[in-house]
Each structure stands twice: as C-alpha cells, then as structure tokens.
Amino acid sequence: xxxxxxxxxxxxxxxTTALAAPAIAQSAPxxxxxxxxxxxxSLETIYGGGEFFADRVSKLTDGKFNIRVFAAGDLMPAFxxxxxxxxxxxxxxxxxxxxxxxxxxxxxxxxxxxxGLTTRQQNAWMYHAGGIDTMNAFFKDYGVIAYPAGNTGAxxxxxxxxxxxxxxxxxxxxxRIPGLGGQVMARIGAVPQALPGGDIYPALERGAIxxxxxxxxxxxxxxxxxxIAKNYYYPGWWEPCSMYHVMINIQKWExxxxxxxxxxxxxxxxxxxxxxxxxxxxxxxxxxxxxxxxVQLHKFSDEIMEGSYxxxxxxxxxxxxxxxxxxxxxxxxKTFRAEEAQWFALSESAIDQFYSAKLKT
Amino acid sequence: xxxxxxxxxxxxxxxTTALAAPAIAQSAPxxxxxxxxxxxxSLETIYGGGEFFADRVSKLTDGKFNIRVFAAGDLMPAFxxxxxxxxxxxxxxxxxxxxxxxxxxxxxxxxxxxxGLTTRQQNAWMYHAGGIDTMNAFFKDYGVIAYPAGNTGAxxxxxxxxxxxxxxxxxxxxxRIPGLGGQVMARIGAVPQALPGGDIYPALERGAIxxxxxxxxxxxxxxxxxxIAKNYYYPGWWEPCSMYHVMINIQKWExxxxxxxxxxxxxxxxxxxxxxxxxxxxxxxxxxxxxxxxVQLHKFSDEIMEGSYxxxxxxxxxxxxxxxxxxxxxxxxKTFRAEEAQWFALSESAIDQFYSAKLKT
Numbered sequence: 001x002x003x004x005x006x007x008x009x010x011x012x013x014x015x016t017t018a019l020a021a022p023a024i025a026q027s028a029p030x031x032x033x034x035x036x037x038x039x040x041x042s043l044e045t046i047y048g049g050g051e052f053f054a055d056r057v058s059k060l061t062d063g064k065f066n067i068r069v070f071a072a073g074d075l076m077p078a079f080x081x082x083x084x085x086x087x088x089x090x091x092x093x094x095x096x097x098x099x100x101x102x103x104x105x106x107x108x109x110x111x112x113x114x115x116g117l118t119t120r121q122q123n124a125w126m127y128h129a130g131g132i133d134t135m136n137a138f139f140k141d142y143g144v145i146a147y148p149a150g151n152t153g154a155x156x157x158x159x160x161x162x163x164x165x166x167x168x169x170x171x172x173x174x175x176r177i178p179g180l181g182g183q184v185m186a187r188i189g190a191v192p193q194a195l196p197g198g199d200i201y202p203a204l205e206r207g208a209i210x211x212x213x214x215x216x217x218x219x220x221x222x223x224x225x226x227x228i229a230k231n232y233y234y235p236g237w238w239e240p241c242s243m244y245h246v247m248i249n250i251q252k253w254e255x256x257x258x259x260x261x262x263x264x265x266x267x268x269x270x271x272x273x274x275x276x277x278x279x280x281x282x283x284x285x286x287x288x289x290x291x292x293x294x295v296q297l298h299k300f301s302d303e304i305m306e307g308s309y310x311x312x313x314x315x316x317x318x319x320x321x322x323x324x325x326x327x328x329x330x331x332x333x334k335t336f337r338a339e340e341a342q343w344f345a346l347s348e349s350a351i352d353q354f355y356s357a358k359l360k361t
Numbered sequence: 362x363x364x365x366x367x368x369x370x371x372x373x374x375x376x377t378t379a380l381a382a383p384a385i386a387q388s389a390p391x392x393x394x395x396x397x398x399x400x401x402x403s404l405e406t407i408y409g410g411g412e413f414f415a416d417r418v419s420k421l422t423d424g425k426f427n428i429r430v431f432a433a434g435d436l437m438p439a440f441x442x443x444x445x446x447x448x449x450x451x452x453x454x455x456x457x458x459x460x461x462x463x464x465x466x467x468x469x470x471x472x473x474x475x476x477g478l479t480t481r482q483q484n485a486w487m488y489h490a491g492g493i494d495t496m497n498a499f500f501k502d503y504g505v506i507a508y509p510a511g512n513t514g515a516x517x518x519x520x521x522x523x524x525x526x527x528x529x530x531x532x533x534x535x536x537r538i539p540g541l542g543g544q545v546m547a548r549i550g551a552v553p554q555a556l557p558g559g560d561i562y563p564a565l566e567r568g569a570i571x572x573x574x575x576x577x578x579x580x581x582x583x584x585x586x587x588x589i590a591k592n593y594y595y596p597g598w599w600e601p602c603s604m605y606h607v608m609i610n611i612q613k614w615e616x617x618x619x620x621x622x623x624x625x626x627x628x629x630x631x632x633x634x635x636x637x638x639x640x641x642x643x644x645x646x647x648x649x650x651x652x653x654x655x656v657q658l659h660k661f662s663d664e665i666m667e668g669s670y671x672x673x674x675x676x677x678x679x680x681x682x683x684x685x686x687x688x689x690x691x692x693x694x695k696t697f698r699a700e701e702a703q704w705f706a707l708s709e710s711a712i713d714q715f716y717s718a719k720l721k722t
Contacts, residue, residue, distance in 0.1 A: 028389075059623040060421055118712055120480070120514070120641050127635055128642035153481070154708035216708070235711040262420040266627040273634040274488055280481050281489035284700040287707075297707065305715050338720040339645040345717030346648075346658065347515035347577070349710065350596040351479055354666050356706030359699040 029257065033067045035246070036085075038078040038095035041071045042197065043219060045282065046244065049150035049275045050094035053246060056267035057260075065260050067092070085249050086143040092248045094149060097135075098179055103142070105319045106326045109333065110135050110146070112239045114184050114312040119151050119241040119276055121340040126243075129336055134329060145253050147268035150244040150275035153283070157233030157300055158213030159204070159225040164233070164300075167307040176200050176212035180315075181238025187311040197223065204228050213238075216279065217286035232295045237308055246271075288361055390618065393427045396607070397446075399439040399456035402432045403558065404580060406643065407605065410511035410636045411455035414607060417628035418621075426621050428453070446610050447504040453609045455510060458496075459540055464503070466680045467687045470694065471496050471507070473600040475545045475673040480512050480602040480637055482701040487604075490697055495690060506614050508629035511605040511636035514644070518594030518661055519574030520565070520586040525594070525661075528668040537561050537573035541676075542599025548672040558584065565589050574599075577640065578647035593656045598669055604633075649722055 035054060039047040054067035070090075072078035081093035082100050097110030108116075109131075117125055125131040126148050139146050158177070164170065171189040182192030195203055195212075203209045205228055212229070213236060214220045226232070246268050253261065291297070300308075320327040396415060400408040415428035431451075433439035442454035443461050458471030469477075470492075478486055486492040487509050500507050519538070525531065532550040536543075543553030556564055556573075564570045566589055573590070574597060575581045587593070607629050614622065652658070661669075681688040 056623075056627060060620070060627055062620045115716075118709065120637065123634065123638040124641035124645070127638040154712050156708055217704070235708040235715070237712070237715075240712045259421070259423045262417075266417060266421055266631055269631040269634050270627055273484065273630050276481065277484040277488040280485035280701065280704065284485070284697075284704040287704050288700060299711055309715075309719060335722075336645075337716075338722045339649060340641065341713075341716035341720035342722050343578070343641065343645040343648050344713050347517055347596040348479065349713040349717060350660055351515050351598070351601045352702075352705050352710040352713065354596070354598075354670075355476075355698075355702035356710060358670060359702035361696075361699045361703050 028061070028064050028259070030064045031066065031256075031260070033065070033091040033252075034075070035067050035069050035092045035094055036072075036075045036081050036090045037069060038072050038081045038093065038099060040073070040078075040197070042222070043215075045218070045275060045278050046150060046152070047071060048278075049244060049271045050246075052274060053094065053149055053267045053271045056270050057263045060263040060266060061260060065263060069094070082142060082144065082247060085247050088249055088252070090249075091252045092246055094244060094246055096242065096244050097139075097146070097247075100142075101180060104138075104325060105323055106138055106329060108180055109329055110243065110245055112180075112242045113316075114180055114238040115309050116240055117337060117340065118344070119153050119243075121337070121344070122151070122241050122243050123148070123272070124340065125333070125336055138325060138329075139247070140250070143250055144247040145250050146245040146247040147265060148243050149246040149268040149271040151272060151279075152215055152239075152242040153276050153279050154216075155236035155239040155242060156213070156216045156220065157236045158211055159220070159229040160211040160231040160233060161204075161207075161229045162210070163231050163298060164211075164304065166301070166303055170304075173211060174209045176203065176209050177238065179238075181213070181236075184238060184308060184312045184315060187315060188307055201225065201228070215242075216283050217290055218279065218282040221286045221290055226290055226293055226295050230294060230296050231298055232290065233298050233300055235300065237300070237305065237312075243272075244275075291361075388618075389422070389425050389620070391425045391427075392617075392621065393429065394452040394613075395436070396428050396430050396453045396455055397433075397436045397442050397451045398430060399433050399442045399454065399460060401434070401439075401558070403583070404576070406579070406636060406639050407511060407513070408432060409639075410605060410632045411607075413635060414455065414510055414628045414632045417631050418624050421624040421627060422621060426624060430455075443503060443505065443608060446608050449610055449613070451610075452613045453607055455605060455607050457603065457605050458500075458507070458608075461503075462541060465499075465686060466684055467499055467690060469541055470690055471604065471606055473541075473603045474677075475541055475599040476670050477601055478698060478701065479705070480514050480604075482698070482705070483512070483602050483604050484509070484633070485701065486694070486697055499686060499690075500608070501611070504611055505608040506611050507606040507608040508626060509604050510607040510629040510632040512633060512640075513576055513600075513603045514637050514640050515577075515602060516597035516600040517574070517577045517581065518597045519572055520581070520590040521572040521592040521594060522565075522568075522590045523571070524592050524659060525572075525665065527662070527664055531665075534572060535570045537564065537570050538599065540599075542574070542597075545599060545669060545673045545676060548676060549668055562586065562589070576603075577644050578651055579640065579643040582647045582651055587651055587654055587656050591655060591657050592659055593651065594659050594661055596661065598661070598666065598673075605636075607632075652722075 037050045050069045076084045079099050081095040084090050085093045097107045100107045173190045176195045177192045178194035185192040200212050398411045411430045437445045440460050442456040445451050446454045458468045461468045534551045537556045538553045539555035546553040561573050
C-alpha cells in the first residue's frame with residue numbers, strides 16, 4: 001500500500017503562498033484535496049466522520065472545495081496519517097492523536113487519557129479552556145494544525161472470558177488493549193496485546209487472549225465477542241471519551257482562502273457533535289440486542305477502579321518528571337478535571353442515576 | 362417595544378421566489394437579515410449563542426450573509442419571537458420552543474420536558490433518531506423551519522430558603538418556576554410563579570417566594586440567590602437539558618441560495634456544540650466559588666424524585682389522551698428515553714460517579 005511516493009498533493013492552486021487577499025478569496029477557486037483516514041470502513045461511524053466532514057466542506061463551498069476521503073491502508077497505513085500530512089503526501093487526515101504517543105506522550109491529551117476527561121469535559125477543555133490553542137502550539141512541531149472532529153463517548157471496559165473482581169485477577173491476564181490503556185494494564189500485572197480489529201475474534205476464540213476491549217456496544221457487537229466472552233465490563237476507564245481530529249498540513253492550510261478555512265473549522269465542529277450523537281443513537285439499540293443475547297454486564301469493582309487509577313496516576317507523574325511538554329499541560333489539566341468532576345457529579349449524574357433505576361427497556 | 366409594525370424584512374434580495382438555480386446561487390448575493398433573540402444580554406451565554414451563530418454564518422459566506430442579532434425586547438418581547446418570525450416581521454429568531462407550549466404542548470419536545478432527555482440524548486434524538494424532521498413537520502404549521510442551536514446542559518434544582526425532604530414539604534411552597542416544571546410543581550401541591558429574572562431576587566429577599574430555580578451555577582451566581590437561600594438542590598429534573606433553536610420563516614428560507622442554507626445549518630450545529638461547552642467550562646468555576654461562599658448542596662430525596670416523576674408522567678398521559686400531535690411523538694420518545702437511560706447508566710455514569718468521589722477540588 002506504500003503508494004505515497006507516487007501520490008502528490010491534489011491542490012489545484014498554483015504555489016503555496018498565502019491567499020489572504022480578499023480579491024483572491026472571493027474568487028472561490030476549485031480545490032481538490034485528499035484526506036487519509038486512520039480508520040477502516042468497517043468502523044463506519046468513525047470512518048464516516050471523515051466522509052461527513054468532507055461532505056459539509058463541499059456543501060459550504062458550493063461544491064468547490066472537494067476533499068476525497070481514503071480509508072486506512074488505501075494511501076498509507078492507519079498510523080502513518082500524521083507523517084503523511086507532515087510530509088505533504090496528503091493535505092489532511094482524520095485520526096486520533098493518541099496513536100502518536102510514541103512520538104510524544106503529550107499526544108494523549110488530544111484523544112483520551114486513562115481516567116481523563118469525558119466527552120463534554122473534553123469539549124469544554126478544547127473550546128472554552130484553551131485546549132485547541134494549547135494542542136495546536138504542540139502540534140505545530142509536527143507541521144500540522146488540528147481541530148476536534150468526532151468522539152465515541154465513553155467506551156466500554158471490554159469482554160472477559162471469566163469475571164474479574166480483584167486486582168489479583170489481572171495478574172498475567174492476556175488482554176487485547178493497545179496504547180496508554182495497555183501501559184496501565186501492564187503496570188497492574190496484565191499482559192496487554194495490540195491486535196488489529198480483525199485478529200481479535202480468532203485470538204479470543206482459540207484462547208490466545210483472555211479478554212479484549214474495542215469501542216462500545218455497537219462496534220463490539222459487529223465483531224461478535226459476545227459469542228465467546230459473555231462478561232461485558234464498564235466503564236472503559238482508559239477511554240472516558242475518545243476524540244478524533246482533522247489534522248491539516250500547515251503550509252497547505254495557509255494557502256486556503258479564509259472562507260475555506262472557516263468551512264473546515266465549521267465542518268470539524270459539526271463532525272465533533274454529530275459522531276457522538278450517532279454513537280449514542282446506535283449504542284442504545286446495540287445494548288438492547290446484546291442484553292437479549294445473554295450478555296452479562298458488570299461494573300468494575302471499586303478495588304479495580306482504585307488500583308487502575310493509582311497505576312495511571314503513577315504513569316502520569318513519571319512522565320511529567322521527564323517530559324516538560326507533558327508536564328506543562330498536565331498540571332492545569334488535572335485541576336480542570338477535578339473541577340469538572342465536581343460539576344458533573346451534580347445534576348447530570350443524578351439524572352443519569354435516577355433514570356438508570358427508573359426507566360427500564 | 363412594539364415596533365414590529367414599522368419594522369419589516371431586511372432581505373435585500375428582491376422577491377420571494379426560490380433561488381435554487383446554480384447560476385444565481387453562485388452569485389453569492391449580499392443579504393441582511395434580522396434575528397430576534399428570546400434572551401436578554403444578561404444571560405450572556407445563551408444570548409451569546411445567537412451572536413456566535415450570526416458570526417459563523419458571516420464567516421462562512423465571506424461576510425455576505427449578515428444577520429443582525431437583537432436582544433429580547435429590542436424588537437419584540439421574548440415570547441413573541443415565534444410569532445414575529447411566522448408573521449415575517451423578522452426572518453429568524455433564537456428561542457426555546459417550550460416557551461410556546463401554550464400554543465401546543467408538543468413544543469416541549471424541542472427544548473426540555475420534565476424528566477425528559479439529557480443533552481447528549483436530546484442530540485441523539487434530534488440528529489440520529491428523526492427528531493429534527495419530526496419537529497420540523499410540527500413547526501411547519503407555524504410557518505418556520507428550525508434547527509437545534511444551543512443547550513445549557515442539565516440545569517440545577519434551584520435555591521430553597523429551607524431544606525425540602527419530603528413531598529409534604531412542597532405543599533404550599535411558593536416557588537419561582539415557570540413552564541412545564543411549574544405545572545408539575547402545581548400537581549405536587551406547590552404554588553409555582555413565573556417571575557422574570559430581574560424580579561426573583563427581591564421576591565426571595567422579602568419572602569414573597571420560598572424558593573426559585575433559574576439555570577445553573579454560573580447564571581444563578583450572577584443573580585445572587587446564594588446570599589439569601591443557601592440550600593442549592595439538584596438535579597433540575599424539570600430541565601435535564603435545555604435546547605434552543607434557530608427558527609427561520611419558511612418562505613424567507615426558500616429564498617436563500619443553497620450555500621447560505623448550508624451555512625445556517627452548519628452554524629446551528631456549531632452553536633449547539635459550543636454553548637454547552639461554554640456552560641460546562643463556566644459552571645465548573647462558578648461551583649467552586651459558590652461552595653466557597655458556603656452554599657449547601659443537596660440532592661433531591663428519592664421520595665421527591667419519585668413523586669415528581671409520577672406527577673410528570675400523569676401530566677404526559679393526560680396530554681396524550683387529548684392531543685394527537687403530542688401522542689404521536691410521545692410514544693416513540695418514551696421508548697427512546699428508556700433505551701438511552703440504560704445506555705447512559707453504564708460507562709458514562711460509572712465514570713462520573715467514580716470521579717465524583719475521587720477527584721476533589
């Protein structure tokens with residue numbers, strides 16, 4: 001799939017100088033760009049966010065700013081999206097910044113951190129507590145400017161062959177859980193594995209893994225884990241939300257007429273709103289079906305939540321001690337998280353709890 | 362303030378025929394419209410949603426589609442906004458559909474119903490369970506087309522001079538609570554009053570009312586209720602979310618170039634996302650300040666929640682028995698609400714609960 005060498009920018013505009021002058025902006029040029037998604041079409045709601053974004057940009061520009069969306073693997077591998085944009089192979093990508101924590105742990109703030117912000121808290125941080133500017137100052141070193149563009153909501157805690165009740169139950173437990181969640185799992189004694197989606201079911205079936213997480217009811221149902229491992233846990237503390245971004249090559253961004261930049265900004269906000277609404281609509285129905293299929297829902301025990309929280313916090317403190325970029329964001333983020341926790345503890349949480357007991361399907 | 366007779370449409374386009382032809386759409390005409398807000402500037406976050414919306418439309422159209430925003434009372438009273446748009450006095454308004462439950466109870470579905478949907482559930486219903494089309498089929502009889510454009514999140518349960526623990530404590534309780542929440546309060550024996558914002562503090566101070574609700578920590582703090590009534594209750598079961606709409610005169614809407622319609626749709630979605638993010642950022646800090654000022658936070662007792670839920674349900678059943686439009690939406694909405702309740706009972710709620718106990722400010 002390594003076609004990036006032969007695939008160059010689809011920008012129709014000549015040159016790369018900024019086109020800020022009103023006369024040119026008003027000319028509304030026809031532009032063709034390419035967006036590489038980090039997601040396969042099988043994750044239709046997340047991948048679909050990229051399509052939704054491109055469609056909104058097209059509609060906002062009377063069809064003149066065309067963005068063609070490529071699924072993961074079509075132009076480049078899923079996790080090469082940021083590199084592809086930085087190098088200018090494509091103009092933009094739809095991706096999760098936490099895929100790049102190997103470059104810098106700070107990337108986690110853009111998507112999800114274990115025991116991090118929930119969807120609305122993440123939005124409040126991004127849009128009204130300086131998050132977007134903070135992250136773009138950081139992303140600048142990677143040659144991109146980025147805007148939030150989608151969220152799954154809080155993910156589920158995954159599927160376990162056998163119930164887990166204590167921290168001891170995680171010792172040696174082989175679980176498919178990549179990224180930072182996997183790093184915390186390793187700290188509490190589990191053996192995290194980073195299998196791609198298509199490899200999980202067979203691994204679970206033959207006993208190569210004892211447990212797996214994926215996304216939430218809708219996406220999990222499609223992969224069929226419930227047929228093998230009936231114990232479905234919550235909450236997915238490693239992903240209290242999962243926010244995606246559209247990332248744009250900064251030099252290419254600066255060639256866009258101002259009106260087209262605004263279309264991108266609007267379309268990103270729309271995608272950010274729409275994806276979680278779609279997930280909330282789909283997950284509610286998938287949950288009804290999974291319960292009917294005999295899935296056993298379990299809340300992680302206090303011991304597991306406390307132990308995992310402690311391990312995650314130790315991971316952050318260790319990172320802050322050696323990573324100035326991470327530390328600079330982490331300190332304020334911790335305070336923000338605690339303040340939001342106390343706000344959400346009130347009205348929203350009390351409503352959810354009452355409804356949980358009262359409104360049965 | 363009744364200047365509507367002398368104020369006519371600001372539409373610069375001649376005529377009212379649909380301008381769907383690409384040649385005309387591409388001409389990107391300069392248009393000036395007026396939006397009347399149902400909100401005073403003192404409710405800066407909600408009123409500001411109208412300004413944010415107009416700014417986004419302007420930016421998306423290279424400054425050519427200008428919408429001037431008027432605060433409640435400037436052109437017409439707050440609750441005349443829908444009439445003003447229907448009559449064509451202004452092209453659009455930013456309002457809460459539940460202000461018009463006097464016209465039809467069905468209006469409540471657009472904003473909030475007691476024990477109704479929370480913010481994300483309302484978004485899921487609107488964007489991915491047919492809500493927007495359902496409501497626009499209903500709104501059509503009022504000559505408007507409407508899109509969600511803002512939300513406060515779950516509101517608080519209000520300020521009480523003395524604690525309330527049982528249903529008996531509501532007998533004869535004089536509370537400022539307008540709308541459907543007030544109707545439920547009347548059913549449980551309270552005496553609801555519909556005072557405008559500026560009249561509440563003096564009424565509370567002189568003992569004319571025993572309790573009041575308003576919005577949430579940020580807006581409530583500004584009105585100073587905490588100086589008189591220290592008991593701050595949650596959840597505001599009468600407003601588990603409060604969604605606002607931009608409503609547009611249908612005939613005027615049909616004169617807009619398609620691209621400008623798309624700009625309106627985008628700007629509405631953006632406003633819907635941004636307002637609650639702003640509230641979540643502001644409420645978190647206001648809550649810290651209110652706690653420091655000695656405010657006592659109380660969760661409504663199970664007895665009060667159960668009794669109020671029963672009264673609200675009786676109100677809906679009575680309405681459904683006599684209002685076919687309401688009934689047609691209510692039946693599916695009830696199922697949707699129960700399914701969403703069970704979905705939010707899991708991961709989101711478990712995260713909120715853990716954070717509530719663990720992350721202290």
